[in-house]
Amino acid sequence: xxxxxxVIGSPDxxxxxxxxxxxxxxxxxxxxxxxxxDDAVERVLEDEDVGIIVMYxxxxxxxxxxxxxxxxxxxxxxxxxxxxxxxxxxLRDQIKRAIGIDLMEEED
Amino acid sequence: MAEDxxxxxxxxxxxxxxxxxxxxxxxxxxxxxxxxIMEFMDILDQAQDVRSELNSDYETAQRKLNxxxxxxxxxxxxxxxxxxxxxxxxxTQSKNIMGVVVPQIExxxxxxxxxxxxxxxxxxSARIDEAAxxxxxxxxxxxxxxxxxxxxxxxxxxxxxxxxxVNALEFKLLPDLYENQDFIEQKLEEQEREEIFRLKKIxxxxEEQEREExxxxxxxxxxxxxxxxxx
Numbered sequence: 001x002x003x004x005x006x007v008i009g010s011p012d013x014x015x016x017x018x019x020x021x022x023x024x025x026x027x028x029x030x031x032x033x034x035x036x037x038d039d040a041v042e043r044v045l046e047d048e049d050v051g052i053i054v055m056y057x058x059x060x061x062x063x064x065x066x067x068x069x070x071x072x073x074x075x076x077x078x079x080x081x082x083x084x085x086x087x088x089x090x091l092r093d094q095i096k097r098a099i100g101i102d103l104m105e106e107e108d
Numbered sequence: 109m110a111e112d113x114x115x116x117x118x119x120x121x122x123x124x125x126x127x128x129x130x131x132x133x134x135x136x137x138x139x140x141x142x143x144x145i146m147e148f149m150d151i152l153d154q155a156q157d158v159r160s161e162l163n164s165d166y167e168t169a170q171r172k173l174n175x176x177x178x179x180x181x182x183x184x185x186x187x188x189x190x191x192x193x194x195x196x197x198x199x200t201q202s203k204n205i206m207g208v209v210v211p212q213i214e215x216x217x218x219x220x221x222x223x224x225x226x227x228x229x230x231x232x233s234a235r236i237d238e239a240a241x242x243x244x245x246x247x248x249x250x251x252x253x254x255x256x257x258x259x260x261x262x263x264x265x266x267x268x269x270x271x272x273x274v275n276a277l278e279f280k281l282l283p284d285l286y287e288n289q290d291f292i293e294q295k296l297e298e299q300e301r302e303e304i305f306r307l308k309k310i311x312x313x314x315e316e317q318e319r320e321e322x323x324x325x326x327x328x329x330x331x332x333x334x335x336x337x338x339x
Contacts, residue, residue: 002197002216005247016173018189019236020243021196021220051198051213052254076200078211078258080250082166091260095152098264098271099145103152 003051006044006077008037013056024050033062041067050077057081113288115295123292127285134277140206141270147205148263155256158249165249169242176235188236194220196247208266210259215251219244 006024007017010033014025024047026040041063044050053071060068060081071079072090092104113119177185196218200211220240 002199005196005198005250015185015189016169016239016243017247018192019173019185019240020247021192021194021217022247023192023195051200052250054250073261075258075261078254078261080162080253080257082162082250091257091264094261094264098267099148 003077004049005052005054006047006050007054008040008044009054009056009059017054022054033059037062038064038067041071045070045074045077047077053077053079055079055081057083113292115292115299117296120289120292120296123285123289127282127289130277130282130285134274134282137270137274137277141267141274143206144208144263144267144270148260148267151256151260151263155253155260158253158256162246162249162253165242165246169239169246172235172239172242176233176239179235180233184233185236185239188240198251205259205263206266208262210262211255213251213255215248218247218251 004024005017005022006026007014007022008026009028010030011027014022014027018025024044026044028036028040037059041053044053053074055071060072063071069090092102095104096102113123173185194217197216199214199216201214202209203212204210
């Protein structure tokens with residue numbers, strides 16, 4: 001089954017992806033992120049046609065704890081964050097928990 | 109709890125079998141965990157390369173988009189974005205790394221030429237094309253990052269599960285089994301000592317009885333002999 005890429009973020013963030021042909025864009029203006037970003041993430045997570053979610057790393061801070069955990073731990077669709085280090089999107093914590101060592105330390 | 113186990117030879121043998129099985133399972137799981145960590149390290153190196161490529165591609169794409177916006181205007185960029193007909197699609201297949209199923213993502217229609225973009229040659233400018241190009245390249249790296257990071261997440265989940273199993277065997281199940289084994293062995297030794305003591309006592313009593321009987325018999329014999337000699 002073929003799936004699509006979804007982008008969640010401010011209109012400035014999503015415009016470039018629309019230019020590359022991405023049509024599943026959830027536009028959430030900066031001033032509404034605290035209120036509306038959770039719903040946007042929930043909608044995308046429920047969409048079975050979405051295989052990859054693209055978000056700006058700092059936008060994760062606007063999410064509630066449940067929504068953040070849901071999107072960070074989701075495997076299908078999987079989250080790719082932009083503007084963060086290699087350990088962004090909860091991976092660093094997961095590595096620390098599973099391996100017992102902070103393997104991303106050198107990236108800081 | 110050791111006190112819950114009946115101290116019998118049958119239970120001791122059953123516990124010894126369980127210990128042998130658990131130790132074998134513990135060794136196997138430890139090997140699996142180490143193997144998974146080694147595979148994970150390879151993927152981690154790959155992920156770090158992809159991540160730095162992703163960040164540089166994002167910066168380039170953003171710079172080109174800002175340039176297009178500044179030169180052509182926001183409306184022209186949004187107009188070009190709205191005109192697109194072809195949409196990138198991904199299909200997921202899977203491969204197996206040490207029992208962990210990780211995805212292999214194939215993409216189609218990510219890279220498009222000018223005629224496929226839908227906004228036409230006259231309707232756009234070179235800067236918008238450059239921005240679209242840069243974002244298409246970014247999408248390709250995002251797809252690669254998604255593949256590698258999903259594999260990492262799945263491997264980490266499996267490592268965590270295996271680690272929990274190893275720890276449960278090492279710190280809970282095996283110590284409990286060893287405790288039960290010690291308890292039963294001690295009880296059985298105690299029972300054996302009691303049994304030996306009891307047997308010794310019985311033997312002593314029996315010897316005492318026999319000695320008394322022998323004495324009585326000897327006395328009776330002596331009396332009989334005395335009576336015969338008196339006659």
